[in-house]
Amino acid sequence: MYGLVNRAIEQLVVSSKGDAAWQRVCAGAGIGAEGFVAMCPYDDSLTFTLVQAVSEELAMPPAQVLEAFGEYWILYTADEGYGELMASAGPDMRSFLANLDDMHGRVEAVLPQMKLPRFSVEDLADGALRVHYRSEREGLAPIVVGLLRGLAGRFG
């Protein structure tokens, strides 16, 4: 995964638990604390090791860490220079989700080694939406729960 993702995990820990907690996560994950380069792709195993170390530091299951990460991602990307791109993807939940693959496609123009997930939206009765998520990666579905919660917050 691109360093942007690992940096967001770092910021999530630092902003909620402080620098010392992040240093312990790095020690637990066996990585140096020199940080990640946002535009550089890293092996997926690094991200999974980080999530495991954060889970131990915060004493919460890995799925809960992923969910918190997903919710944070909505705020983080807006702060990291992708705010206009997010805004251009749609003014409400349904149109945003329908445009998500196109929006990721535009991110891919600057981060060409992305392995993109695919999303589609299905309309159910009473205005409910069913979101389909397809990924080459195993085990990241809890992120999507957090992302959807973050988007629900964004769109009220």
Ligand code: HEM
């Ligand atoms: C402008 C905002 C966004 C940016 C810049 C962005 C960028 C990225 C990047 C860089 C990755 C890692 C891909 C890789 O390295 O292979 C990623 C993955 C992912 N993104 Fe986005 N993203 C954004 C918004 C969203 C939103 C709003 C959602 C969903 C509601 C979403 C869902 C995901 C998921 C689920 C993954 C995990 C990939 C997988 O399943 O393999 N992203 N995104």
